Amino acid sequence: MKSKQIRQTFLEFFENKKHQIVSSAPMVIKNDPTLMFTNAGMNQFKEYFLGNSDPKSNRVTDSQKCLRVSGKHNDLEEVGVDTYHHTMFEMLGNWSFGDYFKKEVISWAWELLTEVYGIDKDCLYVTIFEGDKSENLDRDTEAYDYWKELIAEDRILNGNKADNFWEMGAQGPCGPCSEIHVDIRSKEEKAAVDGATLVNMDHPQVVEIWNLVFMQYNRMADGSLKNLPNQHVDTGMGFERLAMVLQNVQSNYDTDVFTPLIREIETITGHTYGKTTQEDIAIRVIADHLRAVSFSIADGQLPSNNGAGYVIRMILRRAIRYGFTYLGKKEPFIYQLVNTLSKQMGDAFPELKSQKNLILNVIKEEEASFLRTLENGLTLLDSMIAGMKSDGSKTLDGKKAFELNDTYGFPKELTRLILSEQGLEMDEEGFSIALKKQQDDSRKASATETSDWTVLVDDDTQEFIGYDKLEADVRISQYRKVTSKKDGELYQIVFNMTPFYGESGGQTGDKGYLESASGDTVYIVDTKKENGQTVHLTKNLPKEIGGTHKVVVDANQRARTAANHTATHLLHQAMRKILGKHVEQKGSMVRSASLRFDFSHFSKVSPEELVEIENFVNARIREQLSLEENRNNTYDQAIEDGAIGLFGEKYGDVVRTIKFGESNELCGGTHVKNTGDIWHFKITSESAVASGIRRIEAITSDAVKDFFTEQSKSFEEIKAVLKNPTKNPAESIVALQDENASLKKEIEQLLKAKAGNLKGDLIASAKSINGVNFIATKTDLDAKSVKELAFNIEKEVENLFLIIGAANGDKATLTVILSKNLVEEKSLDAGKIVRELGKHIQGGGGGQSHFATAGGKNAAGIDAALAAAEELI
Ligand code: ATP
Ligand code: MG
Numbered sequence: 001m002k003s004k005q006i007r008q009t010f011l012e013f014f015e016n017k018k019h020q021i022v023s024s025a026p027m028v029i030k031n032d033p034t035l036m037f038t039n040a041g042m043n044q045f046k047e048y049f050l051g052n053s054d055p056k057s058n059r060v061t062d063s064q065k066c067l068r069v070s071g072k073h074n075d076l077e078e079v080g081v082d083t084y085h086h087t088m089f090e091m092l093g094n095w096s097f098g099d100y101f102k103k104e105v106i107s108w109a110w111e112l113l114t115e116v117y118g119i120d121k122d123c124l125y126v127t128i129f130e131g132d133k134s135e136n137l138d139r140d141t142e143a144y145d146y147w148k149e150l151i152a153e154d155r156i157l158n159g160n161k162a163d164n165f166w167e168m169g170a171q172g173p174c175g176p177c178s179e180i181h182v183d184i185r186s187k188e189e190k191a192a193v194d195g196a197t198l199v200n201m202d203h204p205q206v207v208e209i210w211n212l213v214f215m216q217y218n219r220m221a222d223g224s225l226k227n228l229p230n231q232h233v234d235t236g237m238g239f240e241r242l243a244m245v246l247q248n249v250q251s252n253y254d255t256d257v258f259t260p261l262i263r264e265i266e267t268i269t270g271h272t273y274g275k276t277t278q279e280d281i282a283i284r285v286i287a288d289h290l291r292a293v294s295f296s297i298a299d300g301q302l303p304s305n306n307g308a309g310y311v312i313r314m315i316l317r318r319a320i321r322y323g324f325t326y327l328g329k330k331e332p333f334i335y336q337l338v339n340t341l342s343k344q345m346g347d348a349f350p351e352l353k354s355q356k357n358l359i360l361n362v363i364k365e366e367e368a369s370f371l372r373t374l375e376n377g378l379t380l381l382d383s384m385i386a387g388m389k390s391d392g393s394k395t396l397d398g399k400k401a402f403e404l405n406d407t408y409g410f411p412k413e414l415t416r417l418i419l420s421e422q423g424l425e426m427d428e429e430g431f432s433i434a435l436k437k438q439q440d441d442s443r444k445a446s447a448t449e450t451s452d453w454t455v456l457v458d459d460d461t462q463e464f465i466g467y468d469k470l471e472a473d474v475r476i477s478q479y480r481k482v483t484s485k486k487d488g489e490l491y492q493i494v495f496n497m498t499p500f501y502g503e504s505g506g507q508t509g510d511k512g513y514l515e516s517a518s519g520d521t522v523y524i525v526d527t528k529k530e531n532g533q534t535v536h537l538t539k540n541l542p543k544e545i546g547g548t549h550k551v552v553v554d555a556n557q558r559a560r561t562a563a564n565h566t567a568t569h570l571l572h573q574a575m576r577k578i579l580g581k582h583v584e585q586k587g588s589m590v591r592s593a594s595l596r597f598d599f600s601h602f603s604k605v606s607p608e609e610l611v612e613i614e615n616f617v618n619a620r621i622r623e624q625l626s627l628e629e630n631r632n633n634t635y636d637q638a639i640e641d642g643a644i645g646l647f648g649e650k651y652g653d654v655v656r657t658i659k660f661g662e663s664n665e666l667c668g669g670t671h672v673k674n675t676g677d678i679w680h681f682k683i684t685s686e687s688a689v690a691s692g693i694r695r696i697e698a699i700t701s702d703a704v705k706d707f708f709t710e711q712s713k714s715f716e717e718i719k720a721v722l723k724n725p726t727k728n729p730a731e732s733i734v735a736l737q738d739e740n741a742s743l744k745k746e747i748e749q750l751l752k753a754k755a756g757n758l759k760g761d762l763i764a765s766a767k768s769i770n771g772v773n774f775i776a777t778k779t780d781l782d783a784k785s786v787k788e789l790a791f792n793i794e795k796e797v798e799n800l801f802l803i804i805g806a807a808n809g810d811k812a813t814l815t816v817i818l819s820k821n822l823v824e825e826k827s828l829d830a831g832k833i834v835r836e837l838g839k840h841i842q843g844g845g846g847g848q849s850h851f852a853t854a855g856g857k858n859a860a861g862i863d864a865a866l867a868a869a870e871e872l873i
Contacts, residue, residue, distance in 0.1 A: 001117075003243045003257050007092070007348070010237070013112050014061035014094045014211040016609040026648040027088065028301040028308055028380030031504045031529050034169060037306045037364045041093035042213075042234040044167065044650065049173040049215055051229040053461045056653060058099040060083050063239060065295055066093045067347075069309055070263050072169050076423030080285030080322070083251035087315055088292035090239035098230035100638065102178075103211050105233045107147040109180065111688045113210070117246055123183050125199050126151060129165055130158035130178035135225060137165075143178045143214070154196065163200050166213040166234075171221060171450065173228060175776055177213040181206060182245050190750045194286075202357040205250060210237040221452045253284050261287040263338045269327045282326035289319035290337050290363075297359045299648035300352040300586060302690050303366050316363065320370050321411050332367035335360050351647050355584075357601050358692050365691035370409070381418060398430015404482060405431075406438065448484035453494075462533055463497035466510070467631075467670065472499050476545055490537045499553050500536055500588065502529035505649075506588035507669045508566055516542045524551070558670065560592040563678045566627075566660060566671045567617060568595050570681070570696065572644070573663040574616035575599060578609060585646055594699050595683070605686050614697075617681040620661060623724040624676035628659040631836055680704040689728075755781060755789045761787075763797060769873045772822065776804045776866040782806075783813060783853075790817040790851070801828070803869045805862035812841040812859040816869075818850045833872065840865035 013022050020265065025044035029035050035043060041064040048055045048372040049387060067088050068075040078085040096105070127148050131139035139158075145158050159179065167174040183195035185205045198206040215232040219226040220691075253262060262273050265283050273283050293303070303313035314333075323329040323368045338360040343395035344355035384400060396419055404410045415427050457477040465472060474495035477658045483489050493514075500566045503509035509527030514536075516522075526537040568590055575583045579601055605613075630638075635655050639645065643657045645666040658667045660675050670679060679701045689695045699707060715729070722732045758779065766773040775793065786806050794800055805812065814837055816830040823829065834845045834854035843856020 001246045003239070003247075003255060004119075004247055004348070006243055007090070007239060009116060010092045010112070011061055011063070013116055014059075017057040017094075017108060019061040019094055020057040021175070022060050023387075024062055024064045024090075025650045026299045027067050027295050028299040028648060030648075032530065033530060034172075036070055036311065038064060038463055039066055039071065039073040040064075040168060041066050041091045042095070042173075042215075044171065045095060045097070045234075046168070048231055049234075050218070050531055053532045055097045059095065060097070061094040062092075064093060064236075066091045067292055067296070069292070069315060072167070073623070076315070076318070079288050080281045082202075083204050083253055083284070084238075084241055084244070084289050086240060086252065086291075088288070092237040092239050092242070094233070095141050095235070096233035098232060100231060101231050102143050102214055103146050105235060106178065107150065109210060109212055109235065110150045113180065117180065117242075117744055119245060121151065121564070122439060123245075125155050125157060125181040125183065125196060126150065127157045127159035127164055127179045127181070127199065130160055131176075132165070133160045134669060135161065135165075135251065137225075139174070140164075140176050140178070140214075143176070147178070155518065157196060157199055158827075160202065165380050166211060167219060171189055171219050173215050173232075174217050174219050174225075175213055175215040175234075177211050179208045179502060180210040180212070181208050182241075182784060184250065199304050207241055208238075209241045209245065210235065219452055238477060253287065258287055260344050261337055264337055268333050269323070269328050269329060278326045278535050282322035286319045286327075286334060286337075287818045289315050289662060290334055290341060293340055294338055294352060295349070297362055298349070298355045300364055300646070301648070302586070302693065307438035308559065313366065313455045316366055317370050317409070317411075320367055321374075321414065324371070324374055325414055325417065330371065332364050332371065333365055335723075338363065343816045355647065361691045362693075366626075368835075373409045374414075377408045377414075378418075380408060381415060382411065383607070385419070385422060385424065394424055396424065396426045397430070398427035399434050401426050401431050402434035402438075406434075424430065425549060445485055448482055451481045453478040453480045457496060462494060464499075464501075464534060465497055466499040466501045466553065467629075469499045470512075470555050470558060472497060472551055473548050474498065474551050475548060478540065479545070479770040489539075491538045491541050493538060494533050494535055495542075495549075495551065498527075498534050498536070499551065500524065500527040500534060501553075501558075501670055502527045502534040504529050505667065505669050507561060507590040508592070510553045511553065511557055514538070514542060515545055515550045515552070517549070518544060540547055547728060548669075557592040559672075560701060560703070561590060562670045562672045564592070564595040565590045565667075566675060567678050567681050567698065567700045568597055568677075569658065569660065569663045569665050569667070570617045570620045570675070571595075571597055571670075571696065572599075572665070574613045574621075575601075578616060579605065587689075593703060596695060596697050598689050598693055598695045600692055604688070605694060610817055614681060614683050620663070621675045621678045621681060623661065623806075624674055625661040626674050627671055629671070630657045630659075633657050635666075649796045677701075681705060681784075751781065751785050755785050755792075759789060759792055762793060762802075766797060766800075767870075769870070771799060772801050772826070772873050773797050773799050773802070774870060774873060776805075776869055777803075778805045778807065778862055778866065780807055782808070786813070786815050790815055793817075794819065801869075801873060803833075803866060805866055807862060808857055809857040810857055811857050812862050813837065814842070814845070814854045814856075814862070814865055816852050818852050823849050833869070836872075837865040837868055 015021055025038055027038050028304040029038060047053050065088065069087050076087060079087050111166055114115065114121055117374045120395055128143045129140040131137050144156060148357060150607040157834040164177050166177045181199045183190065183206045184314045196205055216228055218228050220226055224600030229318050240252040240255060240257050243257055244252050247255050250253055262283060265286055266272055271279050273280060293312055293842050296312045301308050301312055303316060319334055323334065342352045381404060384396060391430055401412060401415050404415060405412050406414040411432060419426055457475055469580045474497055477496050479491055479493045481489060500510040500512065510525045511526065514522045514524060520543045522538050522540060522542050524538055528535050539831045542753045572585060582600060584600045586600055593610055593773060633655050635651050635653055638655050638657045642665045643666050645651060651666060655666050656668055658665050658671055663835060664823040681698060682699050682704045683696055683698045687695050718729050722729055762775050762777055766775045786804050790802055790804060793802055794817050798819060802817045804815045814834050816833050818828055818830050829849045830852035831846045831849055838844045838854035838856055840861035845854025846852055
C-alpha cells in the first residue's frame with residue numbers, strides 16, 4: 001500500500017466512526033510559552049483536555065506533523081543512527097473529548113490494524129500499564145480485560161511508568177496507555193528468540209507503532225496527579241513506521257516516504273546507500289533533517305540564533321556536518337533536495353510547493369555559511385594540533401574542544417575524528433564538564449517555577465470582549481504565581497471574561513489595571529494567551545481576591561497598537577500591489593510604538609518603491625475606509641472571498657476577517673474603526689533578515705508626529721548653525737564643503753612655497769664648523785613638509801649636519817639629516833643624535849644613521865636641543 005493511501009485509509013476509517021477530519025496544526029508553535037514544537041497529535045487539543053474551552057466535535061481524527069528535538073521528547077541523537085526514529089514525522093491520531101473511552105478505542109485500533117490494513121495478528125503485541133505504587137496508581141485491568149477479548153493473553157505485556165504512562169511535559173494532561181508493538185523479523189529469527197522479550201528493548205524490527213492514551217489526569221507543579229474534569233482518548237500512530245510494516249520493509253527509510261530523497265542524495269553525492277554504516281547514517285540523517293527543516297521554514301520558522309530558530313539551525317547543521325564528514329561534501333548540496341521533497345509531499349502539504357524557492361534559498365545560504373565556519377574551525381584545530389605536537393601532548397584539552405564547539409560552532413564529533421586520524425585524542429571528560437557547566441548556567445538563568453492554579457470559579461470558558469469594550473466588571477476565576485530569574489515574581493490571573501487582548505498573531509498584549517471594590521489598584525503589566533485562555537500578568541494580587549473587580553485597558557496604548565495593526569494590513573496590501581504577489585508575510589510585530597513586517601522578496605526594496613508603498617498606504621488612510629469586520633465567517637468562505645491567511649497559522653472553522661476596502665485578511669487582532677484614525681504612515685527602515693526575506697519597520701499616528709517634530713527640530717538647528725535662513729541648507733552645506741576643499745588645496749600650496757623660501761634662507765645660514773656645514777632651525781611646519789625640506793637641503797649642501805626642531809602646540813619633533821660621507825668619516829649617527837637630543841624635548845626616537853627623527857612632549861626644550869647639537873660637532 002502506497003503511503004498516500006495508508007494515510008487516507010486511516011482518516012476514512014475514523015470518519016466512518018463519526019470522527020471529524022481536521023487538518024494538522026502547525027509544527028512550530030507560536031503562542032505557547034511551554035512548548036516550541038508540536039511533539040504529539042494531542043498538543044493542539046490541550047485546551048479541551050484541560051476544560052478551558054469546548055471542542056466543536058467530540059470525536060476528531062488527523063495526521064499531525066510532529067517534531068521531537070527538544071524538551072521531554074527529544075529523539076535527535078537517535079535519528080539516522082537507528083532506522084525508526086525521525087526528527088519530523090507524521091502522527092496519525094484519533095481523539096475522544098469526554099466521549100468514548102478504553103473499550104471503543106481498543107477494539108477500533110485492533111479492527112483497523114488487523115482487518116483493514118491486514119496486519120498478521122501473530123506479529124502484534126500490546127502492553128498495559130502495570131501500576132505504580134509511588135503514584136498510587138493501580139494496574140490497568142480494565143484495558144487488560146478489553147484486550148484479552150481480541151488477542152492471546154501471552155501477547156498482553158505489562159509496562160512500567162516510563163513506557164505506559166504518557167505525559168506531554170513536566171506538567172499537564174497525562175494518563176496510562178496501551179501500546180501496540182509489531183514484530184517484523186523473519187520466521188527464523190522469531191523461532192530463535194521470542195518476540196515478547198524484545199518489546200520495548202530498542203530492537204529495530206520490534207517497534208512500537210501505536211500508542212493509545214487514556215487521558216484522565218493532570219500533572220500538578222508539586223508532581224501530584226489530579227483527575228481531569230472528563231476522561232478522554234488520545235492516540236498516536238507513527239505514519240512512517242506503519243508504512244514500513246505495510247510495505248514489508250525493515251526500515252522506515254526503505255518506504256516510499258523516504259526512497260525518493262535517498263535516491264536523490266545518491267545522485268548528488270555519488271555515494272550509494274547500503275554500503276557502509278557511517279555513510280548510511282549520514283544519508284539517513286540528511287534525508288530526515290531536510291524534511292524537518294523544510295517543514296519548519298514553510299511554517300514560517302527560519303533558522304536563527306535563538307529559540308525555535310536555533311533548534312532548526314542545529315538540526316540543519318547536524319545534516320551539513322554528516323555530509324561534510326562522511327560524504328565529503330564541502331559545497332552546499334542539501335538545498336537541491338527541496339525539489340524532490342516538494343514534488344513528493346507537495347500534494348498533502350501544499351506549503352512545500354508554494355514556499356519552495358524560499359525554503360531552497362534559506363537552506364542554501366545556511367549551508368554556505370556553516371561550511372565557512374567548518375573551514376575556520378579546521379584551521380583553528382590544525383593550529384591546536386600543531387601546538388600539541390610541539391609540546392608532545394597526546395590529548396586535546398576538553399575546555400579547548402568545547403570552546404571550538406561553543407564559540408566557533410565546530411562539532412565535537414569532528415574534532416574527535418580529526419584528532420584520531422593523527423593518533424591523538426580529546427579529553428572527553430573535560431569537554432563534558434565544560435558543557436555541563438554551561439548548561440547549568442543557562443538553566444539557572446532561564447529557570448521558571450510555576451505553581452498550580454488556585455481555582456475560584458470553575459464554570460464556563462472565559463469570554464473575550466476586547467473587540468468592543470476596554471473596561472469590564474469581572475471575577476477572578478483562577479490565578480497562580482510564576483517565578484523566574486528574568487522577571488522575578490509575577491502573578492498570572494484569569495478572569496471570567498476580559499477586555500484585555502493577549503499577545504498573539506504578532507500583536508503585543510494589552511496593559512492596564514484592575515481596581516477592586518475597596519479601591520485597591522493592581523497594574524496589569526502584560527497579557528498573554530496560554531492553552532486557549534487569556535492570562536493577565538501582575539506584580540501582586542489584589543488584597544481581596546473574591547468579588548467583582550473593574551478592569552481597564554490602557555486606551556491610549558491600545559489605540560496606537562490598533563493603528564499599527566491596521567497599517568500592517570495596508571502595508572501588506574501595498575507590497576503585493578507594488579512589489580508583486582510573491583510577497584508573503586513571514587513575521588510581524590505590532591506594538592504601540594511601531595510595527596515591523598518581514599516578507600518574502602528577492603531583492604532590496606528601492607527608495608522609489610518605498611515611497612510608492614508609503615504613498616499607497618497613506619492614500620488608503622486618506623480615503624477613510626471603514627472597518628468591515630466579520631467574526632463568524634467560515635474558513636472556506638473567507639478564502640473564497642479573497643481573504644489572505646498565513647502559512648503556519650492555525651485557523652479554526654470559524655474565522656474572523658478584517659476588511660478595509662480591498663485589504664482583506666484573516667486576523668484576530670485589534671484594529672481601528674476607520675483608516676483615517678491612523679493619521680499617517682511612515683517607513684523608518686528597510687533591511688535584510690535572511691536570504692529572500694526583507695524587513696520593513698514603520699510608524700503611524702502620534703509616532704509620526706514625534707518623528708517629524710524631531711526631524712524638524714534638527715533641521716532648525718542646522719539652519720541656525722548655518723546662519724543662512726534664505727538659502728536651502730543642503731546647498732549651503734555643499735557650498736561649505738566646496739569652500740573647505742579649496743581652502744585645503746590653498747594651504748598645501750602655501751606650505752610648499754613657505755618651505756621653498758625657508759630652504760634658501762637656511763642654506764644661506766649654514767655655519768662651517770670643523771669642516772661640517774651646520775644648519776639648525778625652529779619651525780612650525782608639519783612633519784611631511786619638514787622631511788621634504790630636509791632632503792631638499794641635503795641634495796644641495798655638502799658635508800651637511802642639519803637639525804630642524806618643529807613645534808606643534810606642546811608637541812615637539814626633532815629631525816636630523818647628515819651627508820652620507822660624514823656618517824663614515826666623522827662616525828656620526830643621526831639615530832644616536834636624536835636619541836640623545838630627544839631628552840631635551842622629553843621624548844625618544846630613532847631611525848637610520850643619516851636620517852632620524854624624535855618626538856617628545858616638551859616644545860619648550862627645542863632651543864636647548866638645537867644648542868646641544870652644535871656642541872656635538
Ligand atoms: P519510542 O519508544 O519508539 O520512542 P514513544 O513512546 O516515544 O516511541 P509515543 O510518544 O507514544 O512514542 O508516540 C506515538 C507514536 O508515534 C509511536 O507509537 C511511534 O509510532 C511514533 N513515534 C514516536 N516517536 C517517533 C519518532 N521519533 N519518529 C517516528 N515515529 C515516532
Ligand atoms: Mg520516544
